[in-house]
Amino acid sequence: MSKTYKPHPDTTQKAHISSLEQYKKIYNESISNPEEFWAKIAERIDWYQPWNKVREYDFVNGKIEWFSNGKLNASYNCLDRHVNNGYGDETAIIWEGNDPNQSRTFTYKELLKEVSQFANGLKDLGVKKGDRVCLYMQMIPELAIAVLACARIGAVHSVVFGAFSSDALRDRINDSACKILVTQDTGVRGIKQNIPMKANADQAVLHTPSIEYVIVVKRTGEPVHMDVERDIWWHESISNVDDKCKPEEMDSEDPLFILYTSGSTGKPKGVVHSSAGYMIYSSYTFLNVFQYDEDDIYWCTADVGWITGHSYIVYGPLLCGATTLMFEGVPTYPNVSRFWDIVDKYKVNQFYTAPTAIRALQAHGLEPLENNSLDSLKVIGSVGEPINEEAWHWYHDNVGKGKCPLVDTWWQTETGGIMISALAGITPNKPAHASLPLPGIIPVIVDAEGNELNGNNVQGNLCIKSPWPSIIRTTYGDHERCISTYFSNYKGMYFTGDGVKRDHDGYLRILGRVDDVINVSGHRMGTAEVENAINEHEDVIESAVVGYPHDIKGEGIYAYVIVSTELNDDEIKDQIINVVRKVIGPIAKPDKIQIVSGLPKTRSGKIMR
């Protein structure tokens, strides 16, 4: 790519933290003077009108504002800003289809055009600022385009993961009374060649009074039912529209999107994120965690249906003028080398995936990696669940070839962006430790009574003191639920629901959800913690631990374990028990171990306990 333009202001080293000393200095500044710190970062994007107050908050009532009264637009900042700065011909999105011979690329200029057209299509159907639009799609480029088109006109997108059932889709549409549903005819994913997206959507909208129109992308060309009054093909919705669309001026605190997530109780909650704070935090963390640099090719294997896809496939990278890869398929199709083939095909520099994918691939051994160089990789990342040490080493040694920093990024749908993570190449790596907080983030460890546990070698519940720009603003339609879930457990703090340990040198290790705990003889135990221990046995590939009623202990520990071993069942079970005794203590030793060949997983890759 010829470089006749000035260095990109967002992705030059100037925008990065570049050493551990600098990180420490910046971190201290961000804590002692957060308003000045975030104001400087916020100046990197374009505003129609500057804010008049950096932040204001009241955790008791769950009221948080950042960059009050500022006016800006997310789509403008993701697209127009780069085009206006001379980067219109740079690649914004590389899309790799389920089949290896299908791909598309979009420059920033092209993406701006597509987004503007679809934004105009939505406007023609009567969509206005503040209306909710539901996006129920697989990983096709139109999903990213629709996200940005909503942002452009100030409509609030609610992406529903493409593998949810029609009932789940219906409930999410109804919860936020979406006006439009965007979907596709059918989807392809791995060996599944006809995922019935439109048919599911049809079922859902039988009981969604708020839906006025259903827009359908023709992805496979499979025949689907089209209701002449209600359904419109995507390509027809944009056939007669202008390819320019003036971005809507949005207030900093206007909602940008809703994303549903499961809590420990009740129906899924619609996590609401605001416009300005979310943009500032997702782009800042993207640049610094991955140390993204000009001309890098960045790939996050998540789905846009989850927060990781929102923040680190779409908004974070595009706000920084990066090239982001979007993959429709799965790691095992057409064969188990697919991830590595894609890395080599596009010379991917940053690769960001989930531990479950790593463990699944690890089970296939090293042969699938043999024909790929993976030379382009500079940074590898992990997200979504604790990464056990064995998978960490396998990923680090065989994918990162021992030379790439591995960023283990801890965060949540509610946090909007990465909260605790190494900064690639800057923070020393420590296997299975998310490590240190990002600037502006104050993690606190509390015991059950809410006492802060200071110093090293402590373990407790993870809370965050004082807000960061992309903190959850509300749960849609039920602010009380937001307050009671996140701001009531511990006074003056945001409660994460995770357990954490600060080790002897101050590094943080996430232990898993404390709301998914088991209680054995009065001792609370993280299921993930026991799994991590079991997984340390070198013959264990993956495990899932659940509690079960136990006459004496209250709850016993039941472990389902996948192994690859020469030992017989009794021998391996004995060894696993010994490893657990060693890693955690006798209290954590499983009462029952069942050797299994597979574990039930959610489509997001998490084990279903």
Ligand code: WTA
């Ligand atoms: C877990 C995903 C350990 C954690 C971004 C959190 C992690 C929940 C990590 C949020 C990590 C996420 N190490 N645990 N690096 N990242 N988690 O909302 O329990 O889908 O509370 O957001 O995933 O899941 P969510």
